[in-house]
Amino acid sequence: MTDLAISFADVAGAAERIAGVAHRTPVLTSATADALTGGRLFFKCENFQRTGAFKIRGAYNAISQFDDVQRAAGVVTYSSGNHAQAIALAARLLGVKSTIVMPMDAPAAKLEATRGYGGEVVLYDRYAEPPDAAVARLMAERGGTFIPPFDHPHVMAGQGTVAKELIEEAGTLDLLLVPTGGGGLLSGCAVAARTLSPGCRVVGIEPEAGNDAQQSLRSGSIVKIEPPKTIADGAQSRSVGQLTFPVLRRLVDGIETVSDADLVEAMRFLATRLKLVVEPTGGLALAAVLSGRIDVRDKRVGIVVTGGNVDLDRFATLVRAA
DSSP: OTTSSOOHHHHHHHHHHHBTTBOOOOEEOOHHHHHHHSSEEEEEEGGGSGGGBTTHHHHHHHHTTOOHHHHHHOEEEEOSSHHHHHHHHHHHHHTOOEEEEEETTSOHHHHHHHHHTTOEEEEEOTTTSOHHHHHHHHHHHHOOEEOOSSSSHHHHHHHHHHHHHHHHHHOOOSEEEEEOSSSHHHHHHHHHHHHHSTTOEEEEEEEGGGOHHHHHHHHTSOOOOOOOOOSOGGGOOSSOOTTHHHHHHHHOOEEEEEOHHHHHHHHHHHHHHSOOOOOTGGGHHHHHHHTTSSOOTTOEEEEEEOBOOOOHHHHHHHHHHO
8 A cells, every 4th residue: 555645554643643632432333223234333423523523533633743834824724514623623722723615505503613613714605616716715815734624645544543443442344334525534444444454345425416436436537526415515525536536446345325315314313223413424324224225234334423513403304304
């Protein structure tokens, strides 16, 4: 893996940097889920992470490696919400100014939380322009160091600590299911899994409306799509990254997709059976199992639950409909 953007040594180094900052989140099991699916499921609950999602891992790992010039200039990013909150908090903890470009239709809870963590929010229309265009304008005016949501080696390595912790606690896995947007979490987890549980199959899960990673792996090159319209706002990326894609091609066994209805059913199941409030994107991995898209019978399966940042009124409306 020496020609890839990250190695397991990078993931291990990230684990050391984030220790005491990011929570080592619990791994839960459910007899009901096991009986229903025929597998042995291990839920890595990043909804209990600081900022409510896994993103603090990569954000802190990246900003903590800034030099003095970068620290003085501040950090700039774009995000629909979870990376935004993570960058804002990590920057505050490290004494760095943060500016975050966010879509105007981002969940209100994520906008409020990002500002609450100390980030300056600049809004843009995600359906009128790509986020990197808005970031480019901002950086031309103010400067700063850009830390993207997924396509950065320090971010990828930080996210890989999710799988590292999961496998350390649950033991060897047959299958690891990872929600997928731009591929930062999936690539980092794939690198960790290949070292710690070499026989484990790693599969990314995307919303049907935004299957750019699936298309990219099938075609052998990065496929860009229009902003997908899905309730999984954390997986509305237009394409995987230049750094994440080679890792996905080399180490990931496949990409599956689920519908928004599948996501709502996963949210309902997690709320009623595991007592977890999970955002739509956080339910991607379980949705692939409950919908029958992936057969887990007689397998030890890691289920990454990426976050729980969802407006409660929205959550109640979706789950009540299910």
